[in-house]
Every structure is written in C-alpha cells, then in structure tokens.
Amino acid sequence: MIENDRKSREIICGEVINNPSSVFNVLTPSEKEELMENITCSFFKKGEYIYKEGERPVGLVCLSDGKVKIFKEGVGGREQIVRMAKPIGFIGYRALFAEENNIASAVAIEDSVTCTVSYELMLKFIKTNSDLSLCIIRSLSTELGFSNNRTITLTQKHIRGRLAESLLFLRDTYGFEDDEATIKVYLSREDIANLSNMTTSNAIRTLSTFASEGVISIDGRKIKILDKVRLDRVSKLG
Structure with a gap:
C-alpha cells in the first residue's frame, strides 16, 4: 500500500x-x-x-x-x-x-x-x-x-455586464465541454453571484434573462453559451 x-x-x-x-x-x-x-x-x-x-x-x-x-x-x-x-x-x-x-x-x-x-x-x-x-x-x-x-x-459595470464577464471568465479559465458550448465548470447560483459581486437572487434573475434572450441555455448547473458575440458585447458595454 x-x-x-x-x-x-x-x-x-x-x-x-x-x-x-x-x-x-x-x-x-x-x-x-x-x-x-x-x-x-x-x-x-x-x-x-x-x-x-x-x-x-x-x-x-x-x-x-x-x-x-x-x-x-x-x-x-x-x-x-x-x-x-x-x-x-x-x-x-x-x-x-x-x-x-x-x-x-x-x-x-x-x-x-x-x-x-x-x-x-x-x-x-x-x-x-x-x-x-x-x-x-x-x-x-x-x-x-x-x-x-x-x-x-466589479465596481463599474452593471449587473448584466458583471455576470456576462463572469461567464466569459469561466469559459476562458476552464474551457468548453466536447460540444464547444457548455462551460466546463458547474457552479451553484450562489457561487456565480459571489463571483459577480451580486446577490444570488439577482444572479438567478439575470441568468434567466440571458436564457430568454437566447444568449445562454441552462440545464441545472450546466451553462451553455449560445451567442458568444452577444455575450461578449454585453460584457464590454457593462
């Protein structure tokens, strides 16, 4: 042994x-x-x-x-x-x-x-x-x-910009699954909120908004980026 x-x-x-x-x-x-x-x-x-x-x-x-x-x-x-x-x-x-x-x-x-x-x-x-x-x-x-x-x-961007930036950061850090769209890390909504300097309820609400806009899709803790260009634009505009 x-x-x-x-x-x-x-x-x-x-x-x-x-x-x-x-x-x-x-x-x-x-x-x-x-x-x-x-x-x-x-x-x-x-x-x-x-x-x-x-x-x-x-x-x-x-x-x-x-x-x-x-x-x-x-x-x-x-x-x-x-x-x-x-x-x-x-x-x-x-x-x-x-x-x-x-x-x-x-x-x-x-x-x-x-x-x-x-x-x-x-x-x-x-x-x-x-x-x-x-x-x-x-x-x-x-x-x-x-x-x-x-x-x-975290101090100058609005909620949408902060959350978009966090998703891009997770993508750049951990990459995608084999489908080249699902971020290869599965965080709780609380962790996503803590990464984005916002309340958990705001993180949940903003993720749902992104999903309704077709920017991402959500399956439990799995987040798939559907529109990379738009997500990047939201992050930059803040």
Missing part, C-alpha cells in the same frame, strides 16, 4: 514538475530531482478547505487536478470569489512570498489534488535559478493585472 502511494505521488508530482506550463519546468535536472524528493501531495474532496483565511501558508501550493475557488468572507458571512484556479495553477503564493497570513480561503469545488513545496526550498531555487525567478515574477504580474481588471469590472 505504501509503495502504491509512493508511485501515485511520483506520477502526480512528476506531471506538475514537468508540465510545460509549470514554472518548475525551468528547473535543472538536479533541482527537479531534489524537488521530487521533497514535494508533498494532498487530496481534497469537493467542498473541503485547502487553506483558510488567517492561516500561515505551509508552502507553495500547486493544483495538480480539480478546480478551486479562492474567496474572502465579507459582511454577514457573504463570500466574494476573487480567483478561480485550474491545473497547473498556483494558489496562496501571495501570502507565502509576502510572509503573511492568508487573506483569503481556498475550497475545492470538485475533487482536487495539490502538490506543496516548502517555502525554504522555493527560496533556495529562486536564489540559484534566475529562470524560475523570472517565471514567478511573470505569474505574479499576470495575477496583478487580472486583479486590477476584476476590480474595475
């Missing part, structure tokens, strides 16, 4: 380390070997916390499989989703590199697997591998740009 777990860990972590889109792909063979010996895997069921707001980061967390929402709790316990993560993406790294506690929580929205690298080992690689340092800087810069754009979206 232990041997099987070790093989499973090696396969999962190996995919994370050698994936072309992973920052770890720029490590040298010896650095990859050291990383493989020290990286840890964790498995989370849908709805489980990967980390919580206020906790100290345990290391650099990479999502190997599954989907994760990162959110802050606001007034009255209402959530505001600030990010959605997909493989091979990093979560919680802002607090880690700032040496601060987490300012948001991360929850698996489907069964997920993470790989974690200790802060000490990451610092060692950053100091000795300039390519890794540049990759991390680019990732942080990209995330900052995304956060700035989301701030504008």
Whole structure:
C-alpha cells in the first residue's frame, strides 16, 4: 500500500514538475530531482478547505487536478470569489512570498489534488535559478493585472455586464465541454453571484434573462453559451 502511494505521488508530482506550463519546468535536472524528493501531495474532496483565511501558508501550493475557488468572507458571512484556479495553477503564493497570513480561503469545488513545496526550498531555487525567478515574477504580474481588471469590472459595470464577464471568465479559465458550448465548470447560483459581486437572487434573475434572450441555455448547473458575440458585447458595454 505504501509503495502504491509512493508511485501515485511520483506520477502526480512528476506531471506538475514537468508540465510545460509549470514554472518548475525551468528547473535543472538536479533541482527537479531534489524537488521530487521533497514535494508533498494532498487530496481534497469537493467542498473541503485547502487553506483558510488567517492561516500561515505551509508552502507553495500547486493544483495538480480539480478546480478551486479562492474567496474572502465579507459582511454577514457573504463570500466574494476573487480567483478561480485550474491545473497547473498556483494558489496562496501571495501570502507565502509576502510572509503573511492568508487573506483569503481556498475550497475545492470538485475533487482536487495539490502538490506543496516548502517555502525554504522555493527560496533556495529562486536564489540559484534566475529562470524560475523570472517565471514567478511573470505569474505574479499576470495575477496583478487580472486583479486590477476584476476590480474595475466589479465596481463599474452593471449587473448584466458583471455576470456576462463572469461567464466569459469561466469559459476562458476552464474551457468548453466536447460540444464547444457548455462551460466546463458547474457552479451553484450562489457561487456565480459571489463571483459577480451580486446577490444570488439577482444572479438567478439575470441568468434567466440571458436564457430568454437566447444568449445562454441552462440545464441545472450546466451553462451553455449560445451567442458568444452577444455575450461578449454585453460584457464590454457593462
């Protein structure tokens, strides 16, 4: 059993380390070997916390499989989703590199697997591998740009524009099912509302309006985009 777990860990972590889109792909063979010996895997069921707001980061967390929402709790316990993560993406790294506690929580929205690298080992690689340092800087810069754009979206756009932008964001993040129309993530109406900075009732109402206009179709939690051009136009007009 232990041997099987070790093989499973090696396969999962190996995919994370050698994936072309992973920052770890720029490590040298010896650095990859050291990383493989020290990286840890964790498995989370849908709805489980990967980390919580206020906790100290345990290391650099990479999502190997599954989907994760990162959110802050606001007034009255209402959530505001600030990010959605997909493989091979990093979560919680802002607090880690700032040496601060987490300012948001991360929850698996489907069964997920993470790989974690200790802060000490990451610092060692950053100091000795300039390519890794540049990759991390680019990732942080990209995330900052995304956060700035989301701030504008959530504060300046009207309800229809915010919801349209959220649907496009989910499409761009997770892609489509095989039909090239159904967004490949199934969120509750509450999560869609929390992503769009609106009440759940407003999200339900606006989704129904989009459906009646032929922009989307809804089947439970499945959302199919029927008119991509119009949805994009609603998002841009706000």
